[in-house]
Amino acid sequence: MAAKADVGGEKLDPNLTPLLDVVLQLIMFFMVCVNFASAQYYDIQLPELEHGQEIAAKTGEDLLVINIEVVREDRKDEQGRFVIKQPKTTRVIFLVDKTILASVLGERAVQTDRNKPTAIEFVEKHPDELRPGELDEKAAIEKSYQVIEKVASTYKKRESRRLTRETGKLVEEKDVKELKAPVIIRGDSETHYGLVLALIAKATKEGFSNIEPHGLLSRRR
Amino acid sequence: MRRRYRDKYHTEVDLPITPMLDMAFQLLTFFIISYHPSAMEGQFNINIMATEQTAGDQQSPTAPASPRVTSQVTPPPVTIIARAGDKGRLESLEIGGLGVDRERGGLIREQAGAEGRAADEAVERMLRNLEKKLFEIKKEQEELVARGGTKDERLLLQAQSNLAWKDAIRILGACRMTRVVTDAKTQSKRVVEAGDPEEVKKQAVPYALFPKVELTQVSGGS
Numbered sequence: 001m002a003a004k005a006d007v008g009g010e011k012l013d014p015n016l017t018p019l020l021d022v023v024l025q026l027i028m029f030f031m032v033c034v035n036f037a038s039a040q041y042y043d044i045q046l047p048e049l050e051h052g053q054e055i056a057a058k059t060g061e062d063l064l065v066i067n068i069e070v071v072r073e074d075r076k077d078e079q080g081r082f083v084i085k086q087p088k089t090t091r092v093i094f095l096v097d098k099t100i101l102a103s104v105l106g107e108r109a110v111q112t113d114r115n116k117p118t119a120i121e122f123v124e125k126h127p128d129e130l131r132p133g134e135l136d137e138k139a140a141i142e143k144s145y146q147v148i149e150k151v152a153s154t155y156k157k158r159e160s161r162r163l164t165r166e167t168g169k170l171v172e173e174k175d176v177k178e179l180k181a182p183v184i185i186r187g188d189s190e191t192h193y194g195l196v197l198a199l200i201a202k203a204t205k206e207g208f209s210n211i212e213p214h215g216l217l218s219r220r221r
Numbered sequence: 222m223r224r225r226y227r228d229k230y231h232t233e234v235d236l237p238i239t240p241m242l243d244m245a246f247q248l249l250t251f252f253i254i255s256y257h258p259s260a261m262e263g264q265f266n267i268n269i270m271a272t273e274q275t276a277g278d279q280q281s282p283t284a285p286a287s288p289r290v291t292s293q294v295t296p297p298p299v300t301i302i303a304r305a306g307d308k309g310r311l312e313s314l315e316i317g318g319l320g321v322d323r324e325r326g327g328l329i330r331e332q333a334g335a336e337g338r339a340a341d342e343a344v345e346r347m348l349r350n351l352e353k354k355l356f357e358i359k360k361e362q363e364e365l366v367a368r369g370g371t372k373d374e375r376l377l378l379q380a381q382s383n384l385a386w387k388d389a390i391r392i393l394g395a396c397r398m399t400r401v402v403t404d405a406k407t408q409s410k411r412v413v414e415a416g417d418p419e420e421v422k423k424q425a426v427p428y429a430l431f432p433k434v435e436l437t438q439v440s441g442g443s
Contacts, residue, residue, distance in 0.1 A: 001430060002429055016239065016242055017237040017238060019242065020238060020241060020242050020245060021246040023242065023246060023249055026249055027245060027248050027249050027252060030249070030252030030253060030256050031252055032254065033256060033258065034255060040223070046262065047386060047387035047390045047391070048260075048387070048391075049263050049264075049265070049390065049394060050394045051265070051389060051394045051395075052263030052264055052265055053264060053265070053266055054261060055262060055263060056264075068386075072280045072431050109252060114400070143409070146366055162335070169430055183404060184264075187386045187390070188386065189387035190385065190386070190387070191385075191386045192309055192382060192383050192384060192385060192386060192390040193305075193380045193381070193382055193383070193384040193385070193386060193438075194382025194383065194384075194438060195382075195437060196386055196435055197271055197380075197382070198269045198438070200269065200270070200436060201271035201436075203271075204270045204271045204272075205271075209263065209270075210270075211270065212264045212270045213264065213265065213266075213269065213390055213393065214262055214263065214264050215262070215263060215345075215390055216259075216260040216261070216263065217260055217262070217263035
């Protein structure tokens with residue numbers, strides 16, 4: 001048989017190069033897609049939104065993103081059994097201008113690394129059990145309030161300058177009552193309503209009128 | 222010409238493409254298998270604000286100096302009170318308010334103390350129930366407006382501070398966008414369920430049940 005094939009003449013040589021090209025293209029596509037989706041904001045386990053819409057495109061540079069992350073850690077329960085991924089600490093992470101954060105939290109506290117953002121972190125413990133430097137929820141909320149206040153006043157200053165320029169009349173910072181800059185609330189699904197509400201309440205008080213809680217769009221409809 | 226040139230100088234370079242193709246397929250398989258397009262991030266098209274509490278309720282200890290925002294003088298016509306169990310999962314929903322009929326409102330409750338999957342299912346059932354009721358309430362409001370009543374689209378959500386955020390955000394979702402059909406003759410609006418295929422076909426446009434939601438807390442304990 002083999003001899004016959006030899007006699008039959010030419011070697012069958014399929015051209016594999018185009019196939020290889022296509023396959024490499026596909027590999028590129030999947031590689032890029034793997035890390036694409038979570039790159040937009042800080043990665044958080046968001047709750048599911050059932051009737052949500054896709055995010056509208058944000059216009060303008062002013063934006064306040066409040067991330068509430070629950071850090072899960074493996075730890076032992078009372079019986080000494082190992083329970084994995086239990087919520088332990090909560091972090092409030094603001095994504096705003098670094099200089100604003102630095103003015104409230106101190107120059108040193110502010111991280112420049114994008115993957116390790118500056119967080120106000122607190123531990124769910126009784127205030128007496130806290131180690132030095134650890135914050136309880138109350139203190140963390142107070143600190144978050146300061147950040148929101150600072151952000152609001154910065155944005156109000158900017159807005160007053162803009163209005164003065166546009167109208168030709170002097171508009172002062174305190175005359176700016178409403179801030180159109182969106183406040184994006186990205187809460188972890190395990191966090192609680194009280195904390196989110198406290199942050200929303202502060203933002204409302206400071207004049208932010210666009211408060212948008214984010215979640216993941218559920219695929220079942 | 223070309224032929225002769227090739228024949229004369231060409232030594233055949235035989236690049237072994239097959240192993241390379243094998244590797245490429247391996248890589249391709251790996252990436253296809255590990256490809257999970259993560260769910261899209263979304264938001265609600267409803268206006269959310271925190272508001273001052275109704276009289277009699279106290280600030281919870283978790284919100285120490287929670288700022289008070291004075292809202293409009295009249296309270297929203299529809300109120301939802303959400304209470305949570307020890308684990309933070311939703312346990313009961315109470316629908317009331319001045320603009321709600323006693324029959325339309327009422328208490329939605331499930332067996333307390335469920336955990337894990339059972340809790341998820343209980344929450345699911347309560348929310349379906351809530352959606353149905355809110356839908357009825359909205360329909361009634363539309364009828365009132367059509368007869369010349371004033372329009373007030375606000376809703377007050379009063380939830381216990383330890384309620385899990387994933388449940389709270391789903392209650393917000395129940396004040397959701399849905400679809401509405403405008404009658405060509407009378408220009409009156411009719412709300413239809415988003416899932417109703419017959420109705421959606423008839424040029425239904427997106428429409429919020431309660432576009433303005435005010436948030437506040439209830440003091441703990443039920």
